[in-house]
Amino acid sequence: MSKRDYYEVLGVGRDATEQQIKSAYRKQALKFHPDRNPGDAKAEEAFKEAAEAYSIVSDAEKRSLYDRFGHAGVSGAGAGGFDPNQFAGFEDIFGNLGDLFGFGDVFGGRRRRGGPQRGSDLRYDLEISFEESYTGTETPIQIPREETCETCSGNGAAPGTSPETCGQCRGSGQQRFQQGFLTVARPCPNCRGTGKTIAKPCQACRGAGRVGRERKITAKIPAGIATGQRLRIYGEGEHGSAGGPAGDLYVVVHVQEHAFFEREGDDLYCEMPISFPTLALGGDIRVPTMAGDEEIKVPAGTQPGARFKLRGKGMPNVSGRGTGDLFAIAKVAVPKKLTREQKQLLEELARTLPDEKVDPSGDNADKPFFEKVKDIFG
C-alpha cells in the first residue's frame, strides 16, 4: 500500500499556513481519537496517520524535505518518519480542551503544573445582631489564609538562591513513556510536577512558597441583610500560586433572632398585647419599632388577631429597594394579678355579659356549640 500524501491526510493545500495545519490536525485528531472510537481499528489507523502527517508538516525543516523529496525525504528519520513523541505536541494544540474531551487519561498530567493558578475561595461565617442587620454595620474580621511567602516571593527557594530546572523531566514536570503507539505522561515524581527543584528551601515557608497568616479586614455589612445571605469580597481569598490571582472571600451572614420582632421578607411582625378595655372601647397605644415607638389608634371592638400595618417600619431592603412594613398583631393582655377593686369591677362586668355556659335545656339546645359561641360574642 502506497503512503498517502501528508497534505491530503490533513486535508490542507501544499501552501497551508502553520495555523491551518494545526487546526486541520486538531479536527482529525478529535474525530479519530481512540477514546472516541473504542475498538475501531480504522479510526486508530487514521489517528496515527494524521499524527504522522502532522509531525512532518508542522516541522519547517521536515516539511521542506518532504516538499522536495516526498516520503523518501523524511523516512530516514525513524520508522516511517513517525516520531511517537509527536504526541507531546498534542497538548499544545488542545490545551484544556483535552480535558473536555476526556483525553486526560491518555495524555495524563497535561495541566501545566507550576503555572499560575487562582487561589482558593474562602468562607467566613459571621454572626450579627438583629439591630446590626437593620442599620448595617462595619465589622472587623480575621481570616486565616495562605499568603505568598514574602521571604522568597513564593518560589520556595532560600534568599540568594533560586529554584532549578528539574533534571529528570527537564522542566516539563512530566514523565513520558510509551504505551502502544501513544505516549503517556505522568507528573514527574522528582519535582512533583512543578518542573523545578529547590536545593536550599526558604526557611520562612520551608520551601512551600506560602505561609499561613491571619488577615484582618473590615467587612461592610449592608443594612437589611438577612440570615444566609453572603457577601463576596473580591481578592480576599487565598493567594494564587505562581502569580495567579487571589480567590474571593465569602462572608456568610447569620442574624441573631430578635426577642420581639420576626422577619418575613422585608416585613416585620410582632404580637402586641392590648388590654381588654382598650380593645373593647378603643384607644391609643404605643408600638415599638426598630426606629423607636410609634403611636397607633385602636378602634373600638378590635378583635384579637387584628393586624395593624405600620407602613415603612419594617427592614430596609438589602438591595436598596425601599423598606418593608411592620405588622403589629393584636393580642389580649390578661393581667395575672388583680387588685380587689379591679376584681370587683370585672365581676360586675361579667354579670352584665351573656352567660357563656352551655345550657342543654335552653332554646338553642340543639344548635352546635360554635353557633352558640357566635350568638354570645357576635
Ligand SMILES: [Zn+2]
Ligand atoms: Zn518562602
Ligand SMILES: [Zn+2]
Ligand atoms: Zn521533574
